[in-house]
Amino acid sequence: MKIMNMVNAINDALDIKLAEDKSVIVYGEDVGVEGGVFRVTEGLQKKYGAERVFDSPLAESGIVGTAVGMAVAGLKPVVEMQFCGFIYPAFNQIISHATRMRNRSRGLLETPIVIRLPYGGGINALEHHSESMEAIFGHIPGLKVVVPSTPHDAKGMLIAAIESKDTILFMEPKRIYRAIKQEVADGKYTIPLGKANVLTQGKDVTVVAYGAMVREVQKAMVMAKEAGISVELIDLRSVYPIDRETIAKSVKKTGRIITVTEGPRTYGVGSEISQIALEEAFLHLEAPPARVSGYDVIVPLPKGEHHYMQDAYKIFYEIEKTVKY
Amino acid sequence: MFNEYNPLEKKMFQVIDNNGKVLDKKWMPKIDNEKLVTIYKDMLFARTADLQIVSYQRQGRIFTYPPNYGQEAIAAAAGVHIKDNDWLVPAFREMGTMLAKGVSLKELFLYFMGYEDGSAFKKAKNTLPISVPIASQLLHAAGIGYAIKYNKEDKVVFGFVGDGGTSEGDFHEAVNFAGVWKVPVIFIIQNNQYGISTPTKMQTASESLAIKAVAYGVKGIQVDGNDFFAMYKAIEESVDACRKGEGPILIEAVTYRKGAHTTSDDPTKYRTKEEEQEWEAKDPMKRLKSYLISKKLWSEKEEESILPQFKEEIDRQFIEAENYGPYPAEDIFKYMYSEMPDDLKDQISEHERFLQWKSTKVK
Numbered sequence: 001m002k003i004m005n006m007v008n009a010i011n012d013a014l015d016i017k018l019a020e021d022k023s024v025i026v027y028g029e030d031v032g033v034e035g036g037v038f039r040v041t042e043g044l045q046k047k048y049g050a051e052r053v054f055d056s057p058l059a060e061s062g063i064v065g066t067a068v069g070m071a072v073a074g075l076k077p078v079v080e081m082q083f084c085g086f087i088y089p090a091f092n093q094i095i096s097h098a099t100r101m102r103n104r105s106r107g108l109l110e111t112p113i114v115i116r117l118p119y120g121g122g123i124n125a126l127e128h129h130s131e132s133m134e135a136i137f138g139h140i141p142g143l144k145v146v147v148p149s150t151p152h153d154a155k156g157m158l159i160a161a162i163e164s165k166d167t168i169l170f171m172e173p174k175r176i177y178r179a180i181k182q183e184v185a186d187g188k189y190t191i192p193l194g195k196a197n198v199l200t201q202g203k204d205v206t207v208v209a210y211g212a213m214v215r216e217v218q219k220a221m222v223m224a225k226e227a228g229i230s231v232e233l234i235d236l237r238s239v240y241p242i243d244r245e246t247i248a249k250s251v252k253k254t255g256r257i258i259t260v261t262e263g264p265r266t267y268g269v270g271s272e273i274s275q276i277a278l279e280e281a282f283l284h285l286e287a288p289p290a291r292v293s294g295y296d297v298i299v300p301l302p303k304g305e306h307h308y309m310q311d312a313y314k315i316f317y318e319i320e321k322t323v324k325y
Numbered sequence: 326m327f328n329e330y331n332p333l334e335k336k337m338f339q340v341i342d343n344n345g346k347v348l349d350k351k352w353m354p355k356i357d358n359e360k361l362v363t364i365y366k367d368m369l370f371a372r373t374a375d376l377q378i379v380s381y382q383r384q385g386r387i388f389t390y391p392p393n394y395g396q397e398a399i400a401a402a403a404g405v406h407i408k409d410n411d412w413l414v415p416a417f418r419e420m421g422t423m424l425a426k427g428v429s430l431k432e433l434f435l436y437f438m439g440y441e442d443g444s445a446f447k448k449a450k451n452t453l454p455i456s457v458p459i460a461s462q463l464l465h466a467a468g469i470g471y472a473i474k475y476n477k478e479d480k481v482v483f484g485f486v487g488d489g490g491t492s493e494g495d496f497h498e499a500v501n502f503a504g505v506w507k508v509p510v511i512f513i514i515q516n517n518q519y520g521i522s523t524p525t526k527m528q529t530a531s532e533s534l535a536i537k538a539v540a541y542g543v544k545g546i547q548v549d550g551n552d553f554f555a556m557y558k559a560i561e562e563s564v565d566a567c568r569k570g571e572g573p574i575l576i577e578a579v580t581y582r583k584g585a586h587t588t589s590d591d592p593t594k595y596r597t598k599e600e601e602q603e604w605e606a607k608d609p610m611k612r613l614k615s616y617l618i619s620k621k622l623w624s625e626k627e628e629e630s631i632l633p634q635f636k637e638e639i640d641r642q643f644i645e646a647e648n649y650g651p652y653p654a655e656d657i658f659k660y661m662y663s664e665m666p667d668d669l670k671d672q673i674s675e676h677e678r679f680l681q682w683k684s685t686k687v688k
Contacts (some may be wrong), residue, residue: 025475051475057505062464062498069468072453073412075475077468089494096458097465103660104454106445110663142661165663194666241666 009151028080084119085128099142132262156191173211202232219312248280287325340554345615395583398609402556434646460490463499470508489520509567517582535577550578
């Protein structure tokens with residue numbers, strides 16, 4: 001056991017996979033010498049050499065497109081997109097090739113690629129550095145989209161992602177990269193992708209969140225407890241595949257559901273979860289499913305960001321409304 | 326060759342003229358006569374198939390098809406040099422190279438009839454399926470090149486694109502990445518003068534497409550793509566350079582799409598009869614045939630006698646493809662992920678329940 005933040009935990013996962021599997025290759029913008037702008041890959045080039053951990057030219061489509069080629073030729077590329085706001089040039093390679101090669105070739109070709117993607121707001125950043133666009137990726141057939149909320153999960157989920165034969169968008173909530181420290185087990189372990197995690201059992205309302213929002217919900221739960229409301233908190237962990245079973249089971253128990261997401265509301269992950277609640281637990285519902293989310297606007301620059309972001313008060317506000325409905 | 330025909334020299338590499346006469350013996354590749362005749366027959370087979378597919382399409386027996394007509398020398402020359410273990414990253418007008426790699430005509434037919442199974446190549450190793458989004462496949466070629474170099478394998482990647490594709494960002498990124506990584510990739514631009522209806526001069530202000538190699542610091546050459554011997558020689562030297570670690574290479578093959586962009590396109594809207602006639606004189610099959618006839622290696626009589634055999638074989642494979650059979654519903658789900666997620670399993674059952682219900686309603 002070591003005390004680690006999420007940056008350390010992801011670095012540890014990469015270290016373990018680079019050591020054990022020669023086909024693992026790590027590259028992206030500034031990930032080599034510098035260790036990435038968030039230092040997630042720090043020290044790995046020194047340890048594994050510039051053939052396996054290196055800086056690529058500055059071109060996101062090039063990074064993901066070459067990863068498709070490496071993957072069909074037997075390597076396991078783990079590439080970094082520097083920020084969620086910069087992934088769009090790579091969108092074509094993700095939606096047109098990485099997620100289609102297996103289907104297109106009827107299973108002959110596989111693209112085991114992990115695309116690491118720091119995302120999310122609340123870090124006083126420049127434009128294009130605060131987006132949370134998981135919903136548009138969750139909509140892509142053939143892609144898996146996962147989001148850890150703790151260092152422990154980040155390590156186990158990243159190892160599972162690298163060992164998967166699918167293309168995986170591994171979203172890293174950069175706001176809590178260094179904010180949470182916890183004991184992380186030594187050596188290799190995996191956390192299955194596609195399964196949600198019930199963090200707290202409760203009976204009045206189900207709250208589903210992931211990534212940096214889990215911590216905000218936990219803060220809101222302190223207020224809820226004082227108000228006598230019992231919250232069941234689900235860490236979704238995986239935007240796709242989505243764990244319908246865990247959501248359904250919880251809503252049937254509590255009769256109420258709130259989703260907390262950072263991205264814009266319309267067509268968002270919250271909308272999908274609400275639909276699951278309606279389909280699976282219609283007759284158990286005591287209130288309409290509620291969405292705490294970003295508004296359908298551009299993420300404001302830092303001075304206006306507090307109007308956009310979800311915090312404990314906004315979440316508790318919605319909890320209170322839903323329970324009193 | 327790469328020095329003498331450096332793209333900055335603005336020269337196009339040619340070995341034979343329009344009448345099949347050798348222009349400069351020093352560049353004439355050494356190919357034994359028997360092999361040369363086999364190559365010509367393969368080209369003739371590909372052209373015959375190509376023309377026959379267009380007529381199947383007109384009969385409503387196959388969907389949209391992009392003909393190769395007029396560009397056969399490029400695919401054939403690549404097909405001669407590509408080995409089983411080399412990688413082929415096609416665009417969609419490289420029938421000759423795909424056949425050489427071991428893709429069957431039946432597989433191509435299946436693909437254009439609307440079965441993904443046509444891209445599950447049974448024999449062709451290291452061959453990617455046809456790629457439709459223009460130029461996007463070249464990045465795969467660069468990535469495969471990296472894997473080859475990383476694993477210290479003796480393999481070369483052949484990546485194809487058209488002239489229009491050189492305007493796409495992925496073209497630039499691919500040649501740039503490959504140049505930085507020094508990987509064994511031969512990028513072959515089939516400059517057939519048009520991207521659907523847009524002429525090459527509207528794609529770029531560059532002197533040529535080959536000259537773009539200079540900016541990326543890689544070897545490049547402009548080749549007469551309708552001159553089989555020039556293509557043969559250029560690819561031969563490119564393969565040698567790649568195997569010596571001197572890749573990547575960018576080849577601009579200058580050619581002409583005698584057919585339409587696809588069977589849905591009408592070229593009379595954007596090009597003239599005069600232009601078509603001018604290129605007719607440079608037809609790659611005629612030029613190679615003239616050479617072969619002048620060397621007494623081939624005759625019109627032989628051609629006449631072999632064509633019916635080809636047509637029969639093409640028809641045989643086409644009919645096999647036509648009788649391929651139903652497309653099971655499960656097939657649209659089962660290749661999406663390495664293990665099927667629960668919601669896709671649910672969607673299969675949902676679809677089956679619907680089909681069951683529908684079967685009771687449809688008369």
